[in-house]
Amino acid sequence: MQKIKSKIFVLSVLFSANLFAQEDLLSLVDQKDDGPRKVYATFKTTKIGNAQSIETVKNKHLDFKISHRFGNITDANQKNPINYSGQNFFGFDNASDIRFSFDYGLTENITLGIGRSRMKHIIDGNIKWKILQQTSDFRMPISLALFSSTGYSHDPMKSIYGNIVKDFKSNELHRFNFFNQLIIACKINDMISMELLPSYMYRNYIIESINSKNNAADQNGFFTLGIGGRIKISKRASIVGDYYYNFAKYYQNNSSVFMPLSLGYEVETGGHVFTLLFTNAPGLIENNFIPYTSDTWTKGQVKFGFCISRTFAL
Amino acid sequence: MKHIILALGLMFLANKNFSQIYTAKSGSTSIAFFSKSPLEDIEALNKGATVVLKSSTNDVQIRITIQNFKFKNSLMEEHFNENYMETEKKVEVNGVATYPNRYSEFKGKINEKIDYTTDGETKVTVTGKLTMHNVTNDVTINGTVIKMGNDIKLMCVFKVKVKDYNIQVPSMYVKNIAEEIEITFNSVLEPYQKK
DSSP: OHHHHHHHHHHHHHHHHHHHSSOOTHHHHOOOOOSOOBOOOSSSSSBSSSSBOSOOOOTTEEEEEEEEEEEESOOTTSSOHHHHHHHTTTTTTOEEEEEEEEEEESSSSEEEEEEEETGGGEEEEEEEEEEEOOBTTSSSOOEEEEEEEEEEEOSOHHHHSTTOOOOSOOOGGGGEEEEEEEEEEEEOSSSEEEEEEEEEEEESOOOOOEETTTTEEOOSEEEEEEEEEEEESSSSEEEEEEEEEEOSGGGTTOSSOOOOEEEEEEEEOSSEEEEEEEESOOOSSHHHHTTOOOOOGGGTOOEEEEEEEEEEEO | OHHHHHHHHHHHHHHHHHTTEEEEOTTOOEEEEEEEOSSOEEEEEEOOEEEEEETTTTEEEEEEEGGGOBOSSHHHHHHIIIIISOTTOOEEETTEEEOGGGEEEEEEEEOSOOOTTSOEEEEEEEEEEEEETTEEEEEEEEEEEEEETTEEEEEEEEEEETGGGTOOOOGGGTTTSOSEEEEEEEEEEEEOOOO
16 A cells, blocks of 8 residues: 555656656647658649649649640651751651640549640540549558540541541541540659559541551550659659550551650749650640550650640639 | 645646646637748748647747648649648658658747736747757747736747748749748637646
């Protein structure tokens, strides 16, 4: 009994003494939290190079983008590639594609977008919905988003159908193409972010074409897998890149259609994000650059391109 | 038996000390910062903080969560956390991940004697250590303490130099971000009751 009493005595002395000392008063009220938090800023803007990034536009903000792809820097198919480069000033004289787009953050996680591309004269509407967000302790190792885009080509009917002999009626629906994808992203650390983009491309109408090397015909719908990433070289600048691999047999070993690869440099300057890149893809939206990349890096058919993104708080 | 009485007495004393501790009433605290520069004004508001005042020793301690600073422009908020405050920067301490930039703390003492028993306003100076962006500096801040009934109101406006806290502003943005940021702090405290 005596022992317990003295223990109480000692404890109470310690307790009161503690209060007289210069103590950490804050810990009386709450504790610092070194626990997991949601990961933010996996990428700087909604696109990496060609591919979509996991980022959505912030709630009630508007992101205006001007994107451009110049012509081929050189082209090994030409008789004299060096002359070709010089005469076209490394492709700056040509424009493969130009796109203006507006993306609006309906909520923090849902972005609605609209854009217009020069290539195939496509007006596209798209939605990106961020479903899962990565946590800093990797208990939720990835962020996940759904991206869906519908394109409408306002080309004249005769260029939609090419020079084929038509045995069917013209159909407005043939102007549409659809692209759906899952964006799986992981911010590995402050420097490196990676992405996987399993996707499905569907075009309502395609001009029949056959890969002469394996006799596979082009299909309306096919699966494609994108991979993208960034390496930050400073707080505001990074090296970015992305690539799409089309699973359809038609795209394997094809001598006229290739897989799009882009490599670029991205810099954020407060409200703007500038992306400067090199790519073989002439198109700016998935509906164009995934099925219709007719150029290849191996022949030097690489284009310089840029994207300027400006965000406004509405 | 004597021991028990002594122990109880000391506990009572301890409890009495407890009642001399004041903490912020919920929703009564605001910390705003304001950066005025030729190109743009930047402001943000933080509505949550842990504020503790111990009247017997004049100790004041404040902790704020950096990510709770809300900007009108959310992109600015992201850049504030990512590029300037580096809020989620991980520092390994003995193999355990800690995030020192998540919080900013002030620990100091009010230099003047304050009569906490009567209502009134006292102009005070507070001297202590301000930690931000994992850098600690000695600071002296002018402020006002107002006693109103059971509550104590703390108010102050002071300036901090961005450079003093190792927050790097690239030369390109020197005209967008002020060298000195004005911080306004307001809080109403009430006697602390242990929950």
